[in-house]
Amino acid sequence: MKIAILSTIENYEWAGTEEVWAQFAQTALNQGHQVLVCAHWRVARSPQVAQLKPLGLQVLERRPFRPTKIYLLKERYWSDMEGINQFQPDLLLINGGSLFDLLNLPALKQFCGALRIPKVFFCHFVAEGLMPHDRDLVREFAATMQSWVFVSKHNKYLAERQLAYSFDQAQVIINGPKLDLDQPLCWPDSKTMQMACVARLETRWKGQDVLLEVLSQPQWRSRNWHLNLYGIGPDAEYITQLIQHYDLTQQVTCHGYVQDIQSVWRQNHLMVLASRGEGTPLAVLEAMICGRPTVTTDVGGNREILIHRETGFIAETATPYSLSHTLEKAWEERDRWLEIGKVAYQVAKQLIQENPAEKLLNYLMNL
Structure with a gap:
């Protein structure tokens, strides 16, 4: 063909x-x-x-x-x-x-x-x-x-x-991650809870603005955490300004685009993605196959690949109130993140085995 x-x-x-x-x-x-x-x-x-x-x-x-x-x-x-x-x-x-x-x-x-x-x-x-x-x-x-x-x-x-x-x-046809691993990555040794947002720097859809506002709230000031932002996009300067505005320069680092996604998840415990719209995000699937839980919003296919409190945590909307509530629940259960990540890995592994690319090809050939 x-x-x-x-x-x-x-x-x-x-x-x-x-x-x-x-x-x-x-x-x-x-x-x-x-x-x-x-x-x-x-x-x-x-x-x-x-x-x-x-x-x-x-x-x-x-x-x-x-x-x-x-x-x-x-x-x-x-x-x-x-x-x-x-x-x-x-x-x-x-x-x-x-x-x-x-x-x-x-x-x-x-x-x-x-x-x-x-x-x-x-x-x-x-x-x-x-x-x-x-x-x-x-x-x-x-x-x-x-x-x-x-x-x-x-x-x-x-x-x-x-x-x-x-x-x-x-x-x-739900996407599958390009990355395939025989087992989840080793859990990071860091005592500081490392959170990652792997997404295009476009706040309209990826919600980094809401995430930064939530992390600027008083309850997060005394906690031992660090947020790592990975990606490039049109709002890079705005996000840098927000980090300064919320006085988060010591707790948030912008890394730009990182091609080796495994290197990202060897260093981070949790994926956080405050999306205002999605298809089925590959970044979440990559976090899952690496054995990491995700905090995200109820948009796109997120609820089709994640189960609340089993493979991740799902906020109703990308608002400060909703995301703050869900991120708070995730923080309270941080001792379970490793366990949740292992279950997320199994779900992602199943999606890979279903071979979305092969499924699409077969579908097109039979039209």
Whole structure:
């Protein structure tokens, strides 16, 4: 089979959504399928894509969308996509960061309408705070797809509510971590409870602002803890300002992007992620496979991979009150974190054994 992957990601060199299609592409290539990916030039030139080229991955660079009349006229049929037609795929997989990428990439609907092959939209993110301004356009686009794939039941149900539309042909495939371990990592020796937030530095969705406010509360001042922030993103400066504003410079460290995730979890006891929206976060799954419990919020697929007080702790919302209450409960049970982490490891191990990339490939081949 000849599979074309169109990535709609615009603003990041590499994100969790890219990691998922990359795992899928590797699986397909290893089984003898031909795969072409068309992605933003930053993604196309990334080290992760370079690693797939020796396996046979073909790569097209897509220029960023610029909303000017001249550009729209010149690029009306998205000339960057002509390489997809030349590839003559049997199927197009649109790897979408959001359900509403169509609204940011107006040529997408026109391009897909011209392709007379099965088209599948792989949706990685749906959130309460992200509403479409043109439901009719999204519904029309949805109807042109052979199928949709969501990474959590929560995302599918929320998308149906937001659009008043039934995704009857949709498949839910929960992500699995790329990392696989035979056993959980050894528990850190540090007497200081090391907490990690592994996430893009984008407070609108990842909630580092709320987390820092909670940790600035009086009850946390006398406790023996340290927060490590891992990631890069548009709010790096703002987060640094918040750390100073809340007088947390001695208790919070920003490490930037760290490629070796095992090195992160050899040093940290607990994952904390105050998300305002998610698909199914790979960062949580990575913490789980390393044997670490997670404190997070009830968004996306979090409740589908975590059980409150068994494999982690789930706050109702990303508000200071809700997160403070849940983080307090987790702190009270910190003597159980090692035990909880071991159970989380078993859950993540099961997800790996289900092989989401293989499941997606089989699903697409049977369309």
